[in-house]
Amino acid sequence: MNAVATTLRQSWVITLRDLKHWQREPWTPIFGIAFSVMLVLMFGYLMGGAIGLPGGGDYLHYLLPGIFALSMLFGIEATMSAIADDSKKGVTDRFRSLPISAAAVPLGRAGADLMNSAVELAVLMVGGLLIGWQASGSLGATVLAVVLLLWLRFAMLVLGVFLGLAFRGEGGVTAVQVLVWPIGFLSNVLVAPESMPAWLGAVAQWNPISATAAACRELFGNPSGITGGVLADHALLLAVLWPTALILVFVPLTARAYRRLSR
């Protein structure tokens, strides 16, 4: 068997293990999904009435693609805490003592987490359609939007594996759980950056998840809340480039963090 096939086979064993965790203790993924659903309801109904959109449009239609992107960002916590947990319990060391590819463990994790996120997206989309969200784009555009969301999730995965390896202590996971909030909210997912002070709006506009959210709105045919700026013209391109850039930076850093375990 060649090296790539062997690595994929080993990764699949790890993916099955991670999926079995969810099967046996389903509350973690269920709460993850319930949390995103709660955000939709909170912002859609509780606060949405008070939120206006530059350029007009229904807030609920604006909100859902934003929540999709936000849930991809929040996925980083699950990845990081799973990786940190394995290191802490010595499971990572056991994997490292086996004659298996160094890429198999993170790839296996990636497989499981991507499946989890795909299910979460499906639940959010169906739930969204039930409460009146509309995706009026073509089938191709809809598929592309889903692919872009998962591409963002993959970048968050790489980042999560890196953070899990680099900051294994209790504090690391907690810090990320707190930090994802300002990072997630300082974007266009919930409100239009144009409603913010100019400097803050500029930061929000350049947030990687803003690009994915804006691209999805475009592809789903939802209101963009954008009347000008870089995302008005290049949302799709940026939604491809941002995650790609993060992946290119953090894959080598992750490999380094993995090697440094044998310091």
Add this chain to the structure above:
Amino acid sequence: MPVPPLVARGLRKRYRDTTALAGFDLTVEPGSVHALLGPNGAGKSTAVNTFATLTRCDEGEVRVAGHDVRREPAAARAAVGLVGQRAALDEILFGAENLVMFGRLHGLSRSAARERADELLRTFGLLEAADRKVSTYSGGMRRRLDIAVGLIRRPALLFLDEPTTGLDPRARNEVWQTVRQVVDAGTTVLLTTQYLDEADQLADRITVMNVGRVVADGTAQELKRRVGGDRVLVTAPAHADLRRLAAVLGGVADPELREVTVEAGPGGGAAALTAAVRALDAAGLEADDIMLRRPTLDEAFLHLTAAEPAPGTQRSEGAHR
């Protein structure tokens, strides 16, 4: 001549301001149990992690089953099983699932992994607990499963890093039993331990290490002998003439304890004891108590590790990791 399962030469490893290994050598003979005995922070785990390719040392050479761990890490890994200090099991998976997963990662087919898992569960008395989450296992069961995982690919050499630390005496006995089983099945075992009786019970050969280097090496008997032979202790009655007693027995008197110590000659402890009784009898002397004392491994250990730490090293390096 068969290749020794493990040969380490001149290992050195520094963590920031502490020395974990300071020129460490070790050879493990095939088919034996070799114990690395040392206090906390002696460098035992660093040594084992280096052998198992988890840690890279700064200097020195390690060959596992003839493979250099630096140049052929994959081949070296394939030849060993590692059972680390913490039970590295998936708590949420069942016992059997853990074995199957690690078996599959070792390249076994699904059915072969299942077969091997069954075999190991039976061998280690875990068949009944096979389909329970590991989080419900007792400490001893976890350890046994942990050792079973280390044996999936029938490694030539199994590393057991402090296999009984934190276990109650009963679980400890279970693990000892398991280790004996493993050795009987032909696997060479290198175990680290802080417990002298563990090394005494299990090991054919003991390497005592302290602050990153070997301070003594030999069988339990040899190590004990290095501390001195057997002694006969005779306690004198309240008003007996201690000096006369010492003269009759040919020993040394301790006025404070009112005891006479007689070093056993080449004939051994029993002969010395008999001779002491006869001498007392012949001289018409009485004793409150007569006993034979053998040096314990504890004494040997204290004696051997009492040496000054080398300059620039600390005793507590284990605590930083």
